[in-house]
Amino acid sequence: MTAVLPGGLLRREIEEQPAVWARLVGEGAAGLQAAADLLRDVDPELVVLAARGTSDHAATYAQYLIHSRLGVPAMLATPSAFTAYRAQLRYPRTLMVAVSQSGESPDLIETVRSAKAAGVTVLAITNTPGSTVARLGDLHLDLGCGPELSVAATKTYTASLLALHVVVGLAAGDAWETLRARVGAAVEAAEDLLHDDVPEPGLLDAALTADRMVVVGRGLSMSSAREGALKLMETNRVAASGWSAADATHGPLGQVGPGTLVLLLTAGEATRASVVDFGRRAADLGGVVVTVGPAARLAPSFEVPLPDGVDETLLPLLEILPFQLLAHAAALGRGLDPDNPPGLAKVTRTT
Structure with missing residues (x-):
């Protein structure tokens, strides 16, 4: 097995991102459409975004996007409320979107379990189809990034952003042709940027x-x-x-x-x-x-x-x-x- 120089994994995963994005809206189109259909079918009065760390930053992006595109209140979950304080919440008609690279953070799992016990529909977005969070979701959307081996997340983060963008866009009524054109422009721009000094x-x-x-x-x-x-x-x-x-x-x-x-x-x-x-x-x-x-x-x-x-x-x-x-x-x-x-x-x- 060829030894990887320090930083070699991170650099490779940074450079993989444009291809990951193109694959997500190509091979992953059916999953994205199913997630958008779930969002429309629930017709939520509230969207709760449950995540930690890097995935929480992607959730912050989704919060602004949901407000501006769907006009629906969206909030970030507080996982410690469920693990440290054993909170039990009452929800209006709600969709929880749980975003996680691994799908195995214990407090995120507990947040999802608590929501499901309260009757909340859960969309799970992970890069690990067999993970606990993926299995708990009423629907799982696979990011399809392949293994991410560097500790610092890169391709799973931007794939989460893109998945959330497309799901919200479809739910807002954007056509696939429009979304694919947007993503195509982003792919080309990223390839140019990654080749610059x-x-x-x-x-x-x-x-x-x-x-x-x-x-x-x-x-x-x-x-x-x-x-x-x-x-x-x-x-x-x-x-x-x-x-x-x-x-x-x-x-x-x-x-x-x-x-x-x-x-x-x-x-x-x-x-x-x-x-x-x-x-x-x-x-x-x-x-x-x-x-x-x-x-x-x-x-x-x-x-x-x-x-x-x-x-x-x-x-x-x-x-x-x-x-x-x-x-x-x-x-x-x-x-x-x-x-x-x-x-x-x-x-x-x-x-």
Whole structure:
């Protein structure tokens, strides 16, 4: 068996993502349609999104998407309420969407069991068809990513985003032709982005010398802010946090000083102004500003442009890619193995 160099698994899984997306809307079309049909049939008064860690960031994306596309209230579940406090909830007509790469986190399992005991219909979205969460679901949607061996999740995260996008889109009345065209544009853009020189040497140097990193987005890009910070933190052993621009000027701005790496998610037109405003304040405090998306023209700064022609609701699939690449390159630059961060495991069994 050929030995894999440190970081080799993570890099390979990052590069697999465009093919995973294309396969999901191709071979996985029947499953996506069945999930959308379930959402329409339940006609929920409430959608509860149950997830942990990286999958919780995908759930945050879905929350904004469900609000804007379906006009249905959506909330994130609180698994500790069921494991630590033994809560028993009464629900209106509800669909629970349980998102998990492994489908084996004990507190997520308990959250799903509690919902089912209360009569809630459950859509399970996992990358593991035989998992406990998959079996508990009234319907299971398989992400079909294949094995993900690096501890840091990449392809399962973006596949979750895409699955949620398509299911909500179909439930909202989008035609398959429209969705496939959107996804096709995202696949082509991702392939272009992954072939570019990201991160550029200057940005990599700034990441290697920073001991604090702040990622700021808003709206649909909140998922990318939190997930991007998590990728940097878990692979590089640095303090990183992801924030909404609406909150970041209250407390998080206080952690910005000379050399702090401040990464701005500027791709979303509706939310760009407030994100750039935070970047301006951070630059005044000596932060090194990085824009992922349209440049904010702040100094000192680096620019990571994203390809054009991608629907705004799919931009979170693209804007996370530079964070994955930066996390990988910076970890290797620090002499770390991003495939196996110390103290972390692929499946986190929170109870």
